[in-house]
Amino acid sequence: MKANEICKNCKFFTVDTIDPKYGDEFPQCRRHAPRMFSGSGEGWSGEIFPKIKETYWCGEFESEDK
Numbered sequence: 001m002k003a004n005e006i007c008k009n010c011k012f013f014t015v016d017t018i019d020p021k022y023g024d025e026f027p028q029c030r031r032h033a034p035r036m037f038s039g040s041g042e043g044w045s046g047e048i049f050p051k052i053k054e055t056y057w058c059g060e061f062e063s064e065d066k
Contacts, residue, residue, distance in 0.1 A: 008054035
């Protein structure tokens, strides 16, 4: 891994603003489809992209320049 091959420099990185009123921002990886989750018996479910940190890295880095 090169020093600059971190999530914030990857083409799959995005920041989703869930609630603009409060400025809640969630860095996400969009490399794969969202994952399903359930409310553990609460009667709700949904999907979410993995929440990450800008400084994370993985073996599937692709530069934004491609």
